[in-house]
Amino acid sequence: MKSKNITLIVLGIFFLLFPFIIRSEYYQHLVIIALMWVVIGSSWNLLAGYTGQVSFGHAIFFGVGAYTAGIFVTKLEISAWWGMLFGGFAAMLIALFVGWVCFRLRGPYFALATLAGSEIIRLVATNWESLTDGMVGILIIQSFRSKLPYYYIVLGLAAACIYAIHLVIKSKWGYYFVSIREDQDAAESLGINTTLYKNISLLISAFFAGSAGAFYMNYMAFIDPHVVFSLHYISIMAILVGIVGGVATIMGPAVGAFVMVGVQETFRSAFFGIAPRWISEAHALVFGLLVIFVIMFMANGIVGDWGKIRRVLLRSRPSA
Amino acid sequence: MPLLELKKLVKDFGGLKAVNEVSFQVEKGEILGLIGPNGSGKTTIFNCINNFYPITKGDVIFKGKSIKGLKPHKVCHLGIGRTFQVVKPLARMTVLENVTASAFCRFNTIREAQKEAVRILEFCNLDNSKEKLAKSLPIGSRKRLEIARALATRPDLILLDETAAGLNPSELDEAIDLIRRIRESGITILIVEHIMKLIMSISDRIHAINFGQTIAEGSPKEVANNPAVIEAYLGEEYARS
Numbered sequence: 001m002k003s004k005n006i007t008l009i010v011l012g013i014f015f016l017l018f019p020f021i022i023r024s025e026y027y028q029h030l031v032i033i034a035l036m037w038v039v040i041g042s043s044w045n046l047l048a049g050y051t052g053q054v055s056f057g058h059a060i061f062f063g064v065g066a067y068t069a070g071i072f073v074t075k076l077e078i079s080a081w082w083g084m085l086f087g088g089f090a091a092m093l094i095a096l097f098v099g100w101v102c103f104r105l106r107g108p109y110f111a112l113a114t115l116a117g118s119e120i121i122r123l124v125a126t127n128w129e130s131l132t133d134g135m136v137g138i139l140i141i142q143s144f145r146s147k148l149p150y151y152y153i154v155l156g157l158a159a160a161c162i163y164a165i166h167l168v169i170k171s172k173w174g175y176y177f178v179s180i181r182e183d184q185d186a187a188e189s190l191g192i193n194t195t196l197y198k199n200i201s202l203l204i205s206a207f208f209a210g211s212a213g214a215f216y217m218n219y220m221a222f223i224d225p226h227v228v229f230s231l232h233y234i235s236i237m238a239i240l241v242g243i244v245g246g247v248a249t250i251m252g253p254a255v256g257a258f259v260m261v262g263v264q265e266t267f268r269s270a271f272f273g274i275a276p277r278w279i280s281e282a283h284a285l286v287f288g289l290l291v292i293f294v295i296m297f298m299a300n301g302i303v304g305d306w307g308k309i310r311r312v313l314l315r316s317r318p319s320a
Numbered sequence: 321m322p323l324l325e326l327k328k329l330v331k332d333f334g335g336l337k338a339v340n341e342v343s344f345q346v347e348k349g350e351i352l353g354l355i356g357p358n359g360s361g362k363t364t365i366f367n368c369i370n371n372f373y374p375i376t377k378g379d380v381i382f383k384g385k386s387i388k389g390l391k392p393h394k395v396c397h398l399g400i401g402r403t404f405q406v407v408k409p410l411a412r413m414t415v416l417e418n419v420t421a422s423a424f425c426r427f428n429t430i431r432e433a434q435k436e437a438v439r440i441l442e443f444c445n446l447d448n449s450k451e452k453l454a455k456s457l458p459i460g461s462r463k464r465l466e467i468a469r470a471l472a473t474r475p476d477l478i479l480l481d482e483t484a485a486g487l488n489p490s491e492l493d494e495a496i497d498l499i500r501r502i503r504e505s506g507i508t509i510l511i512v513e514h515i516m517k518l519i520m521s522i523s524d525r526i527h528a529i530n531f532g533q534t535i536a537e538g539s540p541k542e543v544a545n546n547p548a549v550i551e552a553y554l555g556e557e558y559a560r561s
Contacts, residue, residue: 172430175421182410189370189404191396191425191473 019151028147032219034261035151036212038158040234041241041253043208046165048239049247050174051201052181053103057114059234060098060121061091061206065213066228067125070138075131080140083214084157091210092203094121099199106184115231122229137224140217150219157215158254161208166250168204177201178248209238232284240287244294246301255302263290321384323348323508324369324400324477330377331361331368331532338364340532341378346477351499351509353523353540357552361532362512363405366479369510370395370402382477396425401475403466405482405512409454415441416450418469425473437472443505444468444498460491467498471507478502480511484518496522520544528552 019028040062048054068090069083102113125132132138144150168174176197179187188194217223228234237260245256267283270276298305322345331339339361346352354362367373369380370392380387387395396402410418419437420430427433441447444464449457454465463483470478484495492515499522503509513519519526519540526543528536530552536543543549550558 170430172424172428172433175417175424178413178417179410179421182412183408185372185392186404186408186410186469187421188392189372189396189402190422190469191393192421193391193393 015155019148025147028151030261030265032147032151032154034258035154035158036215036219037237037241037257037261038254039154039161039208039212039215040238041245041257042158042161042165043205043212044238045242045247045249045253046168046177046208047201047205049242049249049252050169050181051177051198053198053201054107054111054239055114055205056111056231056235056239057098057116057118058205058209058238059118059229059231060094060114061209062213062216062234062238063118063121063125063225063228064091064094065210066217066223067132067138067213068210069214069217070140070223071131073140074133074138079143080214080218081143083217084153084211087214087217088207088211091206091213095202095206096199098206099202103195103198103202115235118229118231118235122225125225125229132225135224135226137222137227138217139222142221143218150215154215154219157211161211162250162254164204164208169250173197173200181248240291242301243291244301246303246305249301249303252301252303259302263287322346322381323383324510325381326365326369326378327381328378329365329368329375329380331364331373332376338532339368342529342532342534343378344527344534344537346508346510348476348508349503349506350524351503351511351522353519353526354510354512354529355514355519355526355543355549356529356535360530360552362529363481364532365529366402366481366512369479370400396473396475399474399476400479401470401473401477402479403463403470403481403483405485407459407462407466409457409462409465411453411455413454414451415446415454415457415465415468418454418465419472422469423472440468440472443471443501445494459486460488460494463487463495464498467502471502475507477508477510480509480513482512482514484513484515492518516544 018031022028040058044055044058065083065087068087069080072078072082073080098114098117102110102117105113126134176192179190179192180194180197184194213228216228241256241260242253244259245254246252263286264283267286268280270279294301298308302309324346326343328341328343329339330337330341342365354365356362364373368375371390372392375388382398382400387398410421416437419440420433423433423436427436441450444467446461446464446468449461457465467483484492487495496518499509511519523540525538526540527534528543528549535548535552536546
C-alpha cells in the first residue's frame with residue numbers, strides 16, 4: 001500500500017514537471033495525445049472492462065463531445081472550452097438513446113449494435129450540413145499558442161477521470177458493475193437492476209469520452225466526421241488501449257494509452273525517420289500483431305499480467 | 321394467508337406446455353419440497369416465480385400480492401431469494417465480494433454490506449474461503465455460495481434449486497444441516513431436489529409434478545407411497561405391484 005502511494009506521488013510530480021523537463025513541443029504533443037487517450041481508454045474500460053459491455057462505438061461519444069465544442073463556436077459563438085463540460089453532457093444524452101436501444105442485446109450483439117451506432121452517427125454528421133458543415137469540417141482558432149495550457153488541462157482531465165472511476169469502482173456501483181459482467185442473470189436474481197446499472201456505467205463512460213472529444217476540438221482546432229467518428233482511429237483504438245493496458249484495472253488504460261500512442265507514432269513517423277517510408281503504411285498491421293500477441297501471451301494486459309511479465313524479465317536476466 | 325401461492329400456473333414454450341395449471345401454496349415457516357422426474361418443469365416453475373420467464377397464464381401471489389410481470393430484481397427486493405441449479409458464481413470476484421454484492425440489496429454502505437456478508441459466510445461455513453476467487457471453489461462450496469448469496473438478500477422465502485446435486489455424503493449431511501438452520505432462522509423454503517434422502521427427511525410437505533402437471537401432494541410418506549409418483553419415477557410395473 002505504502003509503495004503504491006509513493007509511486008503515485010512520484011508519477012504525479014513527474015507529470016507536473018514534465019513540460020519543463022522535456023521542452024520539445026513534438027514530445028509534449030505526443031504526451032498530450034497520450035493523456036487524451038488515457039481518458040478515452042479509461043472511459044471505455046469502465047463500460048467494457050468492469051461492466052462487461054464491450055463497446056465498439058466509443059467514437060459516438062468522443063465525436064459528439066468534439067462536435068458540441070465545435071458547434072458552440074460556429075453556431076453559438078461561445079468558447080469551445082464550454083464543450084469540456086457540455087460536450088460530456090451531450091454525449092450522455094446520446095448515451096441514453098444508445099443504451100435504450102443497444103442494452104436490449106447482450107455480448108457480441110451489443111458490440112455489433114454499438115458499431116452500427118457509430119457508423120450511423122458518422123453518416124448523420126456527414127450529411128447534416130446545416131449543423132456540422134459536413135465534410136468541410138469545423139475549424140476554430142486555438143486559444144493558446146503554447147502547448148503548456150493544453151498539457152495541464154488534459155492532465156487534469158485524465159487525473160479526474162482515473163480518480164472518478166476509481167471511486168465508482170470502490171463503491172456499491174462498482175460491485176454491481178462487476179457482478180453484471182460476471183453473470184447478468186445471477187446479478188438480476190440478487191436484486192440488481194441490471195438495465196439501470198448498465199446505463200449508469202454507460203453514462204459515466206460517455207461523459208468522459210465526450211469530454212475528451214471536446215478537448216480534442218480545442219487542441220487540434222479542426223475536426224471532420226471521418227476523424228472524430230472514425231471506427232479505426234477512435235473506436236478500435238479505444239479497445240486496443242484497454243486491452244493492451246489491461247481491462248478491468250484502474251491504471252491499465254493509462255499504461256495502454258502511452259504504449260499505443262508510442263507504437264502508433266513510431267510507425268507513423270517510420271521510426272522517427274530512420275526506417276524507409278513504407279513502414280508507416282504498415283502501422284495497422286503492427287496493431288493487429290500487437291493485439292494477437294497480447295491476447296495470446298498476456299490476456300490481462302500489461303497491468304493485469306504485470307507479475308507474469310516481471311517473472312519472465314527476471315528469469316531471462318541471469319542468462320543474458 | 322399462505323406466503324406464496326401459485327394459481328393455475330401455465331408456461332408454454334411454443335407448442336410445449338412445460339408447466340400446465342400447477343397450483344400450490346407455501347405456508348410461512350414450512351419447507352415445501354418440489355419433486356418430479358427430469359424435465360417435468362420444476363426449474364421452469366422457479367423461473368416463473370422470480371420472472372426469468374414471463375408467465376403464459378395463471379398468477380403468482382406473494383404476501384397477498386401478485387408478482388406476475390415484475391422484473392427479477394424487484395421480486396428479489398420483495399423477499400424471494402433463489403439459487404441456480406447450474407451454479408452461477410460471479411467467477412472473478414472473491415467469495416466475500418460475491419456475497420457483499422448481494423447484501424447491497426438491503427444495505428447501502430460497503431461497511432454494513434460487508435459485515436452482513438461476513439455473518440452470512442460464517443452461517444454457511446464459508447468463512448475460510450472468504451478471500452478465494454469464486455471460480456477456484458469446489459462444487460460443494462459453490463453450491464453453498466449460491467445459498468449464501470441468496471441469504472444475503474434477506475429473503476422471506478428462498479427457492480433452492482438442486483443445491484445438493486453432485487455432493488458427496490459428508491457434504492450432503494452438511495447441506496441438510498444448513499437447510500435446517502435456514503428454516504430455524506425463520507426463512508420459508510421451497511426446494512427442488514432429486515436426492516430422496518434429503519427431500520424426504522427435511523420437507524414438511526411435498527408437491528410432485530410430472531410433464532408439467534401436479535400428480536400428488538402431501539406428507540413425504542404419503543407422496544412416497546402414491547402410485548402416480550412411483551409410476552413417474554420407476555415405471556408402470558412398480559406402481560401396480
